[in-house]
Amino acid sequence: MRLLLRYITSDPTNPHPETSADEVKRVLSELGWLPTDAGFAAAKLAEIIEHLPGTIRAQVAGAEPILISTRPGTWGIVSHENSRRLHIRLLHDDLQTLREEAEDVVRQFPEAFHVAFRRDLGFEADVVIRRFDSEERMVAGKVQDVRDYGFWRYLKRVRRREFLTMTTLFVLTSLSVASSVLIFSLWSSHAFDYWRGYLDRGATAFLTATLTILITMILEYRAWSNLRVRIKWAFE
Missing domain, CATH: 3.30.310 (TATA-Binding Protein)
Incomplete structure (x- = not known):
């Protein structure tokens, strides 16, 4: 070849x-x-x-x-x-x-x-x-030329799958927190406390996953941006 x-x-x-x-x-x-x-x-x-x-x-x-x-x-x-x-x-x-x-x-x-x-x-x-x-x-x-690629542009253009995953996890975190706060504000019973506990644990899990991916992407971006120039192949 x-x-x-x-x-x-x-x-x-x-x-x-x-x-x-x-x-x-x-x-x-x-x-x-x-x-x-x-x-x-x-x-x-x-x-x-x-x-x-x-x-x-x-x-x-x-x-x-x-x-x-x-x-x-x-x-x-x-x-x-x-x-x-x-x-x-x-x-x-x-x-x-x-x-x-x-x-x-x-x-x-x-x-x-x-x-x-x-x-x-x-x-x-x-x-x-x-x-x-x-x-x-x-x-x-x-x-x-990747010298003008900021972190968020890198996520959206190069690591789009991870960006979409982070966005989804962030939305789920926000919905879980909002639902938990809403239940706490409007209702008070053992049944609703049970559901609020699940929502709190879910929000914690979603937030942890989001932060884990974000930190990993930041570290990868730092190494990637040091390359300055790269080749994007058609199958990537």
Whole structure:
């Protein structure tokens, strides 16, 4: 399988000179993604390009492709196929590994590029995973900048199921408390005291569950927001 990311190096509102292959290699070297054996890298790159689908083979080969390895067993190609864009293709047989590597790339590469060139315009939103030897699409995603996601937006957009559960529990807590207060105010008998006890215990249980989920979501949000950039896949 192959995954394609497009990194923006310049745009009409932020015009910059095109980055050369040597400049790109410097960024990749800082990340530790360049193979150390130049002869092996050249042979491996030629092998990978040879097995690419014919629709993109010549395009990649003519765009000063650079072989990368983001982790042992995961290969990739960085090429300058269009002006103002760097194409980063990751290759692996395992879908989950590709997803994990893509998440790392969208966080690490912009930081390294910014250190080298003092600019970071980010990735294009669309991410696609296709079969290695054809254009058959397997899964798509969107690159998201999560730096402007507040906690409640995170709950509503990213953890919607937990948000709905918390809302339901909060409503049940409120209804239980209101019913208990109403019974206490209007009626006084052993029978009503019996029901009020059940309502009080129910309200306590609902409130405890709500607070437990809320605290868990706050802790998860803190870790999630530190990522700054992530990929939301179509099946999430």
